[in-house]
Amino acid sequence: MAINERVRKAFLAARACGISDQEVKPVLKHLLKLYNKNWDLIESEGYRALLDAYFELNENKGVGGNKNVLVENGESSRLSKRLCMQELEDQASCTVGNSTPKLSSEENEKPMINLEQGVRILNKNSSGCSNSGNKVQQQSVTWDKKRPIISDITKGTENVKISLVDETGNQDPPKFTYLRKNVIYQEAYVHISLARIADEHCCSSCSGDCLSFPIPCACAQETGGEFAYTPEGQLREEFLRTCQKHHLVHCQDCPLERCKNERKPEKCKGHLVRKFIKECWDKCGCDKQCGNRVVQRGIVCKLQVFFTGEGKGWGLKTLQDLPKGTFVCEYVGEIVTNTELHERNKKSSGRERHTYPVTLDADWGSESVLKDEEALCLDATSFGNVARFINHRCYDANLIDIPVEVETPDRHYYHVALFTSRNVKANEELTWDYGIDFDDHKHPIKAFHCTCGSSYCRDAKRKGKRPAVS
């Protein structure tokens, strides 16, 4: 590619994040010098290095730095170090054993653009870092069962640190990139604009905390004119009870069936009818601390990733008692179309797929025909948050997934929030029912052999008999 074309594309990537050509030009110039005109390093992962450098520069200005901060040696090495974090992680995950390089990075790798600010699109050809000239020195440390392999898998992006421990002492740390917010991979249609939120769809005349007023605000209309949350921030009993009632709705032209057989799709097998929570958002007049903004504030519970040793791989547990109805975390991943997901599945072998994608089908039943770019899923295999470690349990799981509308009334896209469905004790594994039909052998996502241990396990093949509950 000609240099001018590369510059133009870099400017385009920056503009997509609201950065002008003038602002990004000196940063680009600096990086080209720093990386010896190695454009691959600048272009990889959707111009991550360039955007990171730009935002770091701004952060530094914000704390009293000066415009020349980028040309100082310390800053240069910090950028190189940051670029190499993925590489370091890769090395770490290959060498767990008696001399494991511990990853206890305090790097603050905030996603640069999230759905609150706009959408960053992951580059289709993202190839990761290959800046071998700038490797960070690897440390050799002795294995200690009690010490976490990773002290904070979120790399400082969440409100709380989440460690990863392996008491068996022989597991490779999982390879993935932590995302705090969902990010579009490529084709998915997620249209977020203030104009799409009608006045009756938000509470622009509210102020302070909506929960403190005797009459529920416009946002509560979605939950039957009552807020979903108590003033303590938990789900109301009655609302939770409604969410636990399951019945199916069938769509006319099911995107899942289209994926299985495009020419002759079978009839829709049904999607669970879901109750939505609608949280107040940026167009509302209330405060950020309003009680009707729980999921968008992020994780506040003490959680830990651990190795289950029960044939399920890694799992997530709580380190504190959690009352019924507590928000634990959102399921975060790449927003992909159903078709993209199907393509990914065709390409990957069974062993490579560690996570189970979530289909955003809560509203499919109300649509006559869904376009491909509107039938969306969340794939947390390569990019995701802590929820990618939560294992499945048939029937009696302690978490429930609830669709949450935040920044768009368009229900092709929504947040998937996980709340406790009963009181959970500290150190209990957190599980949710993925809603797998273990008998649907044509499903594009191949089901695993379930070892959930529930006496109502639906994986009949595993148990060698018909399921007690379906």
Ligand SMILES: C[S@@+](CC[C@H](N)C(=O)[O-])C[C@H]1O[C@@H](n2cnc3c(N)ncnc32)[C@H](O)[C@@H]1O
């Ligand atoms: C969302 S991930 C959960 C984290 C996963 N255990 C790991 O090690 O990364 C889903 C994957 O975990 C495994 N898994 C989850 N629940 C399971 C269960 N009840 N029985 C067996 N494997 C399970 C399956 O391989 C599944 O595809």
